[in-house]
Amino acid sequence: MRTAATEKATGGTREDRRTHPAPREPAYVHGYSDHEARRLTDQADTLAALLHAGTAYPAGSRVLEAGCGVGAQTVHLAASSPGAHITAVDISASSLDQARARLAARPHTATVSWRQADLTDLPYADASFDHLFVCFVLEHLPDPAQALAGLRRVLRPGGTVTVIEGDHGSVFFHPDSDHARTVIGHQVRLQAAAGGNALLGRQVQPLLAAAGYEDVVVRPRTVYADTTRPGLVDSFTRNTFIAMVAAVRDDALAAGLTTEADWERGIRDLRRTAEAGGTFHYTFVKATAVNPGG
Template identity: 70%
Template sequence: MNSPLTTDVPAAGYVHGYSRREARRLGDQADTLATLLHSGTSYPPGSRVLEVGCGVGAQTVHLVTGSPGVRLVAVDLSDDSLAEARARVAAHAPQAHVEWCRADLFDLPFADATFDHVFVCFVLEHLPDPVRALAGLRRVLRPGGTVTVIEGDHGSAFFHPDSAWASAAVRCLVRLQAAAGGNALIGRELQPLLTAAGYRDVRVAPRTVYADPSRPELVRGFTRDTFVAMVEGVREEALAARLVSPEDWDRGLADLRRTAGPDGTFHYVFFKGLAVNPADGGACGE
């Protein structure tokens, strides 16, 4: 690898962007990992469920499919993402009862104790203060209601053939996300985050993805079309921030793509947490 460069990391923004390519990647990820991530999450008909940060609706489809009859409110900051989410759900689950709402996670327009359950997937990783976000959600969650949180952890990625260049490319994404105020390693922190936010009965468990040529659907859907595509998507930002030279980046991406080849393997861990809003109310954070 070449010598380290002086860096100029940008300090704001959603690191993955809002392109059509990113929307497709999110859809591929959700569909490929639906069983892994949504197993064990099922809400009774009539339940009031809030999905925070629904984005383009990639997870929303699987939420309403796995819990028919729920009354779901899906919230996001982006009008464009909400429009795409609405269209996605209409195409895949036309009978679902979904209310779409443009709102800020930190200023939700709902009365106290409105919801029975809250679902948060791949949102905390982009927030500078995840404890504040989780604590604030307790206001709209009824006492005794549950929150489900799913996050990844880029530090859990290892692969064959091993490559220092590929690992450096992944670290570029981690650094860019940190500079934007997020944390690409947040999965390992879910238990202490939920506890610090005042939830009780916190349970967190790993959901591991392992892909090799005997599992071609995971090689395509996760290794190539989700993880490698995600790293590829920050090329211009990584080069502009001078985190890596163009030569090292190209070497790293070539090596990363090899993990989806006939001699490649890939490992990654998501973390899924379930917790309860205390019946005694406790102290909701600001």
């Protein structure tokens, strides 16, 4: 989930450039800490049934996972697509090392290969893949439309793309709190300052259409958690969403977005939604589309 869009992606045939220089790792709003890697893994495991349902690739098919990060989603792709040939690409060498270790520790039947590369300058020939899987990547790119157009180059005509994104504007909870909404807004502003967009979920359909994909189908996937679902309260409300927002505290203070007292009030109110009587809702967007010409 960490990819920089620093160069323009263009069409035309390219050879697989095996000596392509390693790209420079970009800034990432959530950081590259071990804690963040655990959060991403917890998020992927928690949401696997919700987000990966309906995603499986035939044996022998060539699948590109664009922006695989620490492999949190890769393990689920590999498990659901036995016999597929998955190429997992990320710009971060350290994330790829963690991804390799994560896959090695879990049983899977798909063939997975790894490549450090920039999504806007992929070292693959045109039409190299049958399917693309892009999960929680576009939200971190300064030009997601350009990235989708570049990815389409390496997708064969008639091949499919699956895109999954969140949208922090879809959050609602009880008890409601302006202070809690404000700290979420700080995370949105910091991600925008880093060149991303935490509200990208609502744009997935027009982005795919503008990039030239056809037959775009969007299906919202909503997480709802209350104390009758304690597993989701812990794994999603506390350990995924609130943990993500809480992690930008120092950056929010350094940027002058908030005071320490206001920040603590907002996080306290947000944590209240995971306690008795609280509820939490978040909607992801999952879209599929086809590269025309097949």
